[in-house]
Amino acid sequence: MKLQDYRFSVAPMMDWTDRRCRVFHRLMSRRARLYTEMLTTGAIIHGDRKRLLGFDASEHPVALQLGGSDSRDLATAAKIGEDFGYDEINLNVGCPSDRVKDGRFGACLMAEPALVAEGIAAMKRAVKIPVTVKCRIGIDDQDPEVALDVLARSVVATGSDALIVHARKAWLSGLSPKENRDIPPLDYGRVYRLKAALPDVPIIINGGIGSIAEAKQHLDHVDGVMLGRAAYQDPWRLLDVDPELFGQAAPHATMKAVFEAMLPYIEGQLRQGTKLHAMTRHFVGAFHGVPGARAFRRHLAENGVKPGASVQVLRDAIALVEDRATASIAA
Structure with a gap:
């Protein structure tokens, strides 16, 4: 993939970025990279794959986000996703919900970088499409300067093609998933420093970015920007993505x-x-x-x-x- 492929994306959001939402978003931007809601490896391996994974051809480029930690299951689910036609497999190492924590996936995996790296290596062996990671800058009492660097270097060493970083810690004890989206302070500078330390690795920033104008400012420091709630709650913002970030006309003007x-x-x-x-x-x-x-x-x-x-x-x-x-x- 080229760096331009990572320049702008809409975040994977549970209960929001389903296939109908993604078709809607695609009609506002040809270039935005779209992501599924997080799907667990167990659901994909044992569930109704057509219902869970089916998508419209217009959605490309579209990535499948996985939740899981078992390397064999991750490899199996990634291959299934590739066979369905997804353009990228993304591993969730950032979701702070209790359900995710209990299942040993999501943000709690920030504490197990070697396990995450093992999963990335297994998926890279299983598929030919890019494999990426979405994470936080740290969890609980971790020092983000250390935790993010260790995780990033671990997954890059085993083949991760890009790293998407939500520029907040996740507090797994004491904060609800909703509170984790707002209360931990944003630290964009930490993500910028990661990019400076890993100049050859595509780094995408996420968290609290409210407009395309803000996205352009971040692009002075990182390779890509991911919008979440701002893109979903005010979808008209996506009409500016192609003109402002790619120098191309939007698919539709209004x-x-x-x-x-x-x-x-x-x-x-x-x-x-x-x-x-x-x-x-x-x-x-x-x-x-x-x-x-x-x-x-x-x-x-x-x-x-x-x-x-x-x-x-x-x-x-x-x-x-x-x-x-x-x-x-x-x-």
Whole structure:
């Protein structure tokens, strides 16, 4: 992969970045790298693979994020992901939830860099596509200057193609997963220092980045930027990714045009039995700041969940915005 391939990505987010969300995001940026929600190796190996791993061809480039620590299971799940057509396998070493900790994967693995490195080596042997790691700068009482360096050098030595770093510690004792997204202070400088120490390794920064303008500032220090909540809650920001970060036109100039392009996909999903709300729940922030946005959200919330809700619900919701604002959304 080229460094440009890592320049911008949308973070893997549990319950949010499912396949419908990713199709929506792709219609705003051709270049953004998209990630699945974290899927455990056990679910992939023993579960309904088509339901868990299926995705639309338009999503490329798209990466599969794995949760697990057993090297054999990681290798098996990675190969399954490659066979499904994913462009990258990413190992989660950053999620702080209790469920993840109990399963010996996620952020608790920051304390076991050798085990993480073993998993990376196994996946590299199993697949030909890039294998990457997403981690924190440390956990609990670890010194980030030491912990992040040890983990990074361990996984790079066994073949990790890139490292995505959420620039916060994860406190596995005392903070909830939600609190871990906000309370531990951000330390972007630590990620910059990692890049300086590993100049030949693609380093992507994540955590608390709220705009494409902020992303551009980080790119003076690292190879790539990953947006999470800002991209999901205000998806219109993605319309600026290609023009601002890649010097290319966005696939569609306005959110109205994005939705017009999304309608055939939604209709196809409805025919397959997907509920409208499973798709429209990702659209809540689409018109943030535009007159009519509240009416748009209310109409979807009240009507998108009704039995038999059709694509007309979305058309009617969009019309509530169009009636009051025809200009494109300003970033």
